[in-house]
Amino acid sequence: MEYTDVSLKPYNTFGIDVRARRLVVYDDIEELRRVIAAREGLDATPVLHIGSGSNLLFLGDYEGLVLYCNIRNLDVVREDGDSMILNVGAGWIMDDFIAECVRNRWYGLENLSHIPGQVGASAVQNIGAYGVEAADNIVSVHCVDLNDGSARTFLKTECNYGYRHSIFKEDGVRGRYAVVSVDYRLSRKFVPRLEYGGVLKALEENHISVSADVPPGWRPLTAQNLRETIIGIRRQKLPDPKILGNAGSFFMNPVIPKAQFDVLRTEFPDMPSYVVDEERVKVPAGWMIEQCGWKGRSLGRAAVHDRQALVLVNKGGATGKDIVALCEAIRASVLSRFGITISPEVNFI
Numbered sequence: 084m085e086y087t088d089v090s091l092k093p094y095n096t097f098g099i100d101v102r103a104r105r106l107v108v109y110d111d112i113e114e115l116r117r118v119i120a121a122r123e124g125l126d127a128t129p130v131l132h133i134g135s136g137s138n139l140l141f142l143g144d145y146e147g148l149v150l151y152c153n154i155r156n157l158d159v160v161r162e163d164g165d166s167m168i169l170n171v172g173a174g175w176i177m178d179d180f181i182a183e184c185v186r187n188r189w190y191g192l193e194n195l196s197h198i199p200g201q202v203g204a205s206a207v208q209n210i211g212a213y214g215v216e217a218a219d220n221i222v223s224v225h226c227v228d229l230n231d232g233s234a235r236t237f238l239k240t241e242c243n244y245g246y247r248h249s250i251f252k253e254d255g256v257r258g259r260y261a262v263v264s265v266d267y268r269l270s271r272k273f274v275p276r277l278e279y280g281g282v283l284k285a286l287e288e289n290h291i292s293v294s295a296d297v298p299p300g301w302r303p304l305t306a307q308n309l310r311e312t313i314i315g316i317r318r319q320k321l322p323d324p325k326i327l328g329n330a331g332s333f334f335m336n337p338v339i340p341k342a343q344f345d346v347l348r349t350e351f352p353d354m355p356s357y358v359v360d361e362e363r364v365k366v367p368a369g370w371m372i373e374q375c376g377w378k379g380r381s382l383g384r385a386a387v388h389d390r391q392a393l394v395l396v397n398k399g400g401a402t403g404k405d406i407v408a409l410c411e412a413i414r415a416s417v418l419s420r421f422g423i424t425i426s427p428e429v430n431f432i
């Protein structure tokens with residue numbers, strides 16, 4: 084399906100109303116290859132491959148070709164005891180895919196429930212929540228080279244996965260490949276991941292028992308009720324993009340040297356942290372932004388969400404530039420108070 088001079092408002096969760104010169108929604112690899120082959124002025128026309136636009140901020144109209152993947156296969160490619168490998172089309176909405184997995188008793192992705200975006204983007208962004216990252220379960224990523232339409236598969240070891248990072252975000256590779264499908268490894272054995280703060284507490288509030296000894300009136304833990312609990316936590320903190328435009332966490336949590344953290348801790352004893360390794364810790368940017376007094380505050384038509392300071396929202400009619408102005412004001416505050424530079428997780432286009 085092809086559209087010209089089209090609004091991208093439905094294609095970005097911030098709800099920024101910019102236009103693209105051309106948009107192609109493709110249903111299979113052959114269609115994508117035809118579009119690539121027919122492209123005029125190969126180097127002259129910029130190409131942008133989007134997912135559900137849940138991690139994008141458009142700063143202006145896009146004078147080029149926007150691609151959107153609608154490939155939705157789901158195939159079991161290998162079974163090996165309790166473990167299985169699924170090949171899943173990049174056009175699946177990640178949460179629909181996770182719901183399908185839980186329904187089929189294929190386990191491993193429950194903690195990523197309700198994260199917006201497509202399966203293709205999950206492999207690019209290495210989405211993560213509640214102690215689990217997409218990369219924990221990814222086996223390989225199947226791509227098409229947008230330069231010449233050739234196929235290329237990246238094994239997980241070639242993807243350079245890190246916190247919200249992959250090779251697909253690195254210079255020289257960024258923008259070059261369309262992810263067409265991802266191989267995810269799942270398990271028939273349910274091994275819940277409950278160590279991330281907040282999950283156990285929420286299960287308890289829902290009267291879901293994590294021990295084999297289930298008290299009267301409580302339910303035993305299942306993948307389905309863990310998924311529902313995770314969805315509940317996210318709904319409480321994160322605004323629904325259909326009501327209030329946003330792109331989830333706007334900033335990444337900065338990773339700083341432990342020595343720097345130890346000094347900061349003397350001045351800010353309540354500063355939360357997560358150990359990355361022996362020398363580094365991750366500090367929640369949301370906490371620092373709240374400490375700077377930004378939580379719930381607006382700057383024009385852009386605002387900091389009142390229940391989660393890591394999320395910036397479009398109060399209605401904001402432009403990309405309005406959001407950037409707020410972003411820069413926040414970064415300056417955090418730098419001046421804590422001496423830490425925070426960086427957007429969202430991609431500016």
Ligand code: EPU
Nearest residue numbers: 212213214331332334335336355367369370373391392393
């Ligand atoms: N915090 C505050 N004030 C706030 C927000 C957070 O004090 O306004 C504190 C919390 O009290 C807690 C800590 O910061 O001590 C961490 O907060 P939370 O558990 O809400 O997680 P986060 O660090 O803000 C990250 C991810 C989320 C993911 C959650 C849960 C990033 C950039 N964000 O947020 O991912 O859902 O952990 O795992 O790593 C996303 O990437 O879009 C996203 C939503």
